[in-house]
Structures are given as C-alpha cells and as structure tokens.
Amino acid sequence: MAASTQCVVVGGGPAGIVLGLLLARAGVRVTVLEKHADFLRDFRGDTVHASTIRLLDELGLGEGFRALPQSRLGNFRLPVAGGDPVVLADFGLLKEPYNYVAMVPQWDLLNFLVEAARQEPTFTVLMNTEATDLLRDDSGAVGGVRYQTRDPLTRAVVGGGELRASLTVACDGRGSVLRSQAGLVPREFSVPFDTWWFRLPRHANEDEPVASIAPRFGTSDVLLSLTRKDYHQIAYLAAKGLDPRLRAEGVEAFRGRVARLRTDLADRVGAIESMDDLHLLDVKLNRLSRWHKPGLLLIGDAAHAMSPAGGVGINLAVQDAVAAARILASPLLKETLDDGHLAAVQKRRWLPTLVVQTFQRILHRVVFAQVMAGKPPKPPKPLIFALRTFPAFGKLPARMIAFGPRPEHAPEFARRKP
Structure with a gap:
C-alpha cells in the first residue's frame, strides 16, 4: 500500500530543504527525499548571499546561522588584461548587516536547516531514499513518486515503495531524474x-x-x-x-x-x-522553457542549471523555493492546487533566471572563452572605466550579486521571532 503526503520534495539540497521548511511552517504535510545518507559531500556551492541571509533572519534563524563556522567575502574582482584586477562588486558598499557573502560549508547549512524544519510536526525527511520514477493517475497527471531505499553503509538497495502526493517538486539538480521521467529537455547554452x-x-x-x-x-x-x-x-x-x-x-x-x-x-x-x-x-548552463506539468514542478538546477560564475546558483534556487512556498501553500492546504498555480511559480522566477543566466553568458564570453582560447580577458571598456573612475559604481553589481534581480522575502506564515 502506498504512503501519502501533500507534497513530496525530491532532493535535499538548499532548494528542497528550504521549500520543505517553509511549507511545513504553513502546515502542509511535506516529505523530502534525499538519496544520500548525509550531507557531507565536498565541493558543493557554499556561498550564501545576502538574499539568503536576510531570508534566514526573517525566519528567525539568523542568530543560529551566524553561529555556524563561516567566513566573509567582501568583494569580487574582475581580471583586466595588462593591469591590476578591478573590484567588480564591493559588498562593503551595501547596507549592514547584508554587506557580505558568507562562505559556509553546505553540509553545515543543510544540517542546520533540517534541524529547524524538524521542529515542524508536518515535516519529514527520508535519507537514503531515492526517487526513481513518477506516479501518474488516469489523466496522466503526476501523483507522487516511486522510490528505493539503500543501506547507508553498503549502498545496496534494501527496500522501496510508492509515495503519493498532491504535488511533486523536483529539486534533484542538473541531472534531474524526474525531469527525464517527465520528458522535459532543457535548452543548453555553450559553456567554454x-x-x-x-x-x-x-x-x-x-x-x-x-x-x-x-x-x-x-x-x-x-x-x-x-x-x-x-x-x-x-x-x-x-x-x-x-x-x-x-x-x-x-x-x-x-x-x-x-x-x-x-x-x-x-x-x-x-x-x-x-x-x-x-x-x-561538468559545467552546464541551461533552462527549461516549461518548469511544470500537472502535479509536478521543477525548481533550482532541475529547472535551470547555473554556471559557477558569480556563485549565485544556490541563492537563486533558494529564492525559487521561497516563491513556490508562498504561491503553493494555500492551494495545497485547501486542496485546490492546479497547473495555474505551478505556472505562477515559473512566471515569478522566469525573469530573475533569464537576467542571471544572461549575465553569466556575458561573463563566459568576455572572460572565460578568451582565456580558454589563449587570449587575455576582454571586459567591456566602459565598465572598466566606470569601476576605476567611480568606485561607488561597484554598489550596483554588488547588489545584483548579493540579492539578485528579484529577491524574495519569507512569507508571513513562515516568519518566526528569534
């Protein structure tokens, strides 16, 4: 017999855990499936930008977050042929306390968020549990997932089953299994x-x-x-x-x-x-033209894989999760969720994705492609002039990197006092 929940989130990365936490604070029964035994994996993105730090403050988690092992990054520099690098983004020009990028090991951040989510009675996380396929009803709408569980030591498959849900959210990254199962193919952009x-x-x-x-x-x-x-x-x-x-x-x-x-x-x-x-x-830059099908929503890298340029991927995915929680919590609780609600999430997050990916593509072309071809990087001369002549100009790219083009605030139902 299949188990059931209101929302199943596949993937225990930042987007998946934040979405699970927010929905649970709204009272939605949410289950997060994470295929690994823990979060201890090296070389995953761990730049936490101002938009995410502000979100944690709004959730009442800022004090605990700042107690995690971390260091602060004050600026990003841009290489210039034949001269010293210029400061592209000076976070010190931004208003405190959101005037830096926090460098936090991702496993510490995820463990912290999971502990916060576990305080909510409607939140469940299942480790060593991997979604392998989508469940569909007679109309073809997605109604949950099939999954298998593994032994944490041997990694052998030891069980499995079905988990039915009103909504399935794929947060399973750039190699998303659920995206493939849904027949969704992203548009790929050249990466040098x-x-x-x-x-x-x-x-x-x-x-x-x-x-x-x-x-x-x-x-x-x-x-x-x-x-x-x-x-x-x-x-x-x-x-x-x-x-x-x-x-x-x-x-x-x-x-x-x-x-x-x-x-x-x-x-x-x-x-x-x-x-x-x-x-x-294997660096990828891509995005889906459609992030949803009936009963299924994709966010984060599953919907739009980001280049590591600028370190913005985690924060964009977290903002996807915030927007999704705000839009979907009420229809999930009222059992009125339809494809229009899922489309509203994509509509909300489409422009920020487009803007950030366009910025990354420009950075690839003027810096990385040049270097890979054995040529000096060629940032636009007007930009270099502005950065060197008017240091305060660095506040504009600093704000764009720190907060993104459409930063999301915590929904009222998820806010708590510290």
Missing part, C-alpha cells in the same frame, strides 16, 4: 570551461585573508583559490572536454599546472596524491 575541484593545505602562518578569492590566469587556464581557515579550496578551470587528456597526462603533470599558476602553493602540490583527488564539475 569545466572545473576540477581539489584541496591544498593552508599553513598557519599564511596571511592571506580568510574567505578571499584569488584568481590566477594562465595562457589557457585559470586557478581560483577560495581561502578557508584550514585549507585552500581550489578550482582549476580549463577548456570543456579536457578531462580525458588531463587524466591521461597524470598527476605529476597536473601538479605542474597548479604550481605554474600558483608558485606560492608549489610546495604543497604533493597533497594531490592521484587524479582521483580531482572532482570534475
């Missing part, structure tokens, strides 16, 4: 690079500011270092499709690439013990 993530040790006597981002540009590659308290989280960016060649060259050659770009880190590249220490991100 892939990213290989790894860590290098950070010595106690290093004086580089914690949470700084230090890009180094080579002849056809980029090394981006996110300085953390105890380590450097490194992103190596090179031409898309280069992974087979890098792995064929071997670990010594890769260490040489890193040492060439960051001579100050050459003394520790031995920490890259093998090519298995590199975590490839």
Whole structure:
C-alpha cells in the first residue's frame, strides 16, 4: 500500500530543504527525499548571499546561522588584461548587516536547516531514499513518486515503495531524474570551461585573508583559490572536454599546472596524491522553457542549471523555493492546487533566471572563452572605466550579486521571532 503526503520534495539540497521548511511552517504535510545518507559531500556551492541571509533572519534563524563556522567575502574582482584586477562588486558598499557573502560549508547549512524544519510536526525527511520514477493517475497527471531505499553503509538497495502526493517538486539538480521521467529537455547554452575541484593545505602562518578569492590566469587556464581557515579550496578551470587528456597526462603533470599558476602553493602540490583527488564539475548552463506539468514542478538546477560564475546558483534556487512556498501553500492546504498555480511559480522566477543566466553568458564570453582560447580577458571598456573612475559604481553589481534581480522575502506564515 502506498504512503501519502501533500507534497513530496525530491532532493535535499538548499532548494528542497528550504521549500520543505517553509511549507511545513504553513502546515502542509511535506516529505523530502534525499538519496544520500548525509550531507557531507565536498565541493558543493557554499556561498550564501545576502538574499539568503536576510531570508534566514526573517525566519528567525539568523542568530543560529551566524553561529555556524563561516567566513566573509567582501568583494569580487574582475581580471583586466595588462593591469591590476578591478573590484567588480564591493559588498562593503551595501547596507549592514547584508554587506557580505558568507562562505559556509553546505553540509553545515543543510544540517542546520533540517534541524529547524524538524521542529515542524508536518515535516519529514527520508535519507537514503531515492526517487526513481513518477506516479501518474488516469489523466496522466503526476501523483507522487516511486522510490528505493539503500543501506547507508553498503549502498545496496534494501527496500522501496510508492509515495503519493498532491504535488511533486523536483529539486534533484542538473541531472534531474524526474525531469527525464517527465520528458522535459532543457535548452543548453555553450559553456567554454569545466572545473576540477581539489584541496591544498593552508599553513598557519599564511596571511592571506580568510574567505578571499584569488584568481590566477594562465595562457589557457585559470586557478581560483577560495581561502578557508584550514585549507585552500581550489578550482582549476580549463577548456570543456579536457578531462580525458588531463587524466591521461597524470598527476605529476597536473601538479605542474597548479604550481605554474600558483608558485606560492608549489610546495604543497604533493597533497594531490592521484587524479582521483580531482572532482570534475561538468559545467552546464541551461533552462527549461516549461518548469511544470500537472502535479509536478521543477525548481533550482532541475529547472535551470547555473554556471559557477558569480556563485549565485544556490541563492537563486533558494529564492525559487521561497516563491513556490508562498504561491503553493494555500492551494495545497485547501486542496485546490492546479497547473495555474505551478505556472505562477515559473512566471515569478522566469525573469530573475533569464537576467542571471544572461549575465553569466556575458561573463563566459568576455572572460572565460578568451582565456580558454589563449587570449587575455576582454571586459567591456566602459565598465572598466566606470569601476576605476567611480568606485561607488561597484554598489550596483554588488547588489545584483548579493540579492539578485528579484529577491524574495519569507512569507508571513513562515516568519518566526528569534
């Protein structure tokens, strides 16, 4: 016999957990399915922008969030050929307390949000539980999911079943299983690079500011270092499709690439013990033209995969979740949900998605594509002039990156006092 809930959310990332928390605070019975045993996975986005920090304050969770291990990023810099980088976005120009980007390990953030959601009697999260297919009724509308459960140690399948729901929300990322099952195909945009993530040790006597981002540009590659308290989280960016060649060259050659770009880190590249220490991100930039079918809604990367440029993906997905909760909570409780409500979520979030992806495509073209082709980056000259001549101009891109083109506020039903 199938279990039932009002809303099943597939995917326990930031969008899925935030949506589950908000709907539960409205009194909706919501079940989140997360296929992993925990949230401890390296090299996932962990830049928490001002829009998300403000949301947490509105939810009464700001104090707890600020107690999590974190550091602050004060600006983003843009490389310029033949000169020093210019500050593209100076978050210090924004109004306190939302004048920075928080660098927070995503597993800490997700554990924190899940604990908050578990305070709500209508919230359930099922770990080691993976949605494998959509359930459909006689009309073809989606009515829930089939799932399988795995042993947390062996990862062997140990069970499964059906979970019926009035609404199924796919938050299962850029490789969304539910998107494929629904027959939805995103429009893909060209991306000039892939990213290989790894860590290098950070010595106690290093004086580089914690949470700084230090890009180094080579002849056809980029090394981006996110300085953390105890380590450097490194992103190596090179031409898309280069992974087979890098792995064929071997670990010594890769260490040489890193040492060439960051001579100050050459003394520790031995920490890259093998090519298995590199975590490839196949960078994608895409979006669906339609985010919904009857009974099914897709948000976050499942609806629009974002490039890591600007670190905005998590925050855009969280804002999708906030908009969805505000629009859908009441019809779910009243059992009046229809496809028009789902369309309203897409309508609300379409323009922000379009604006951010357009910005990323421009950044790809004027910076990353140039570098991958062995040319210097070419940011627009009027932009460089404005940034260098009028430092306060940096407030505009700072606000766009920090809050996005349409920041969402917590719905009244979800707000709590600290």
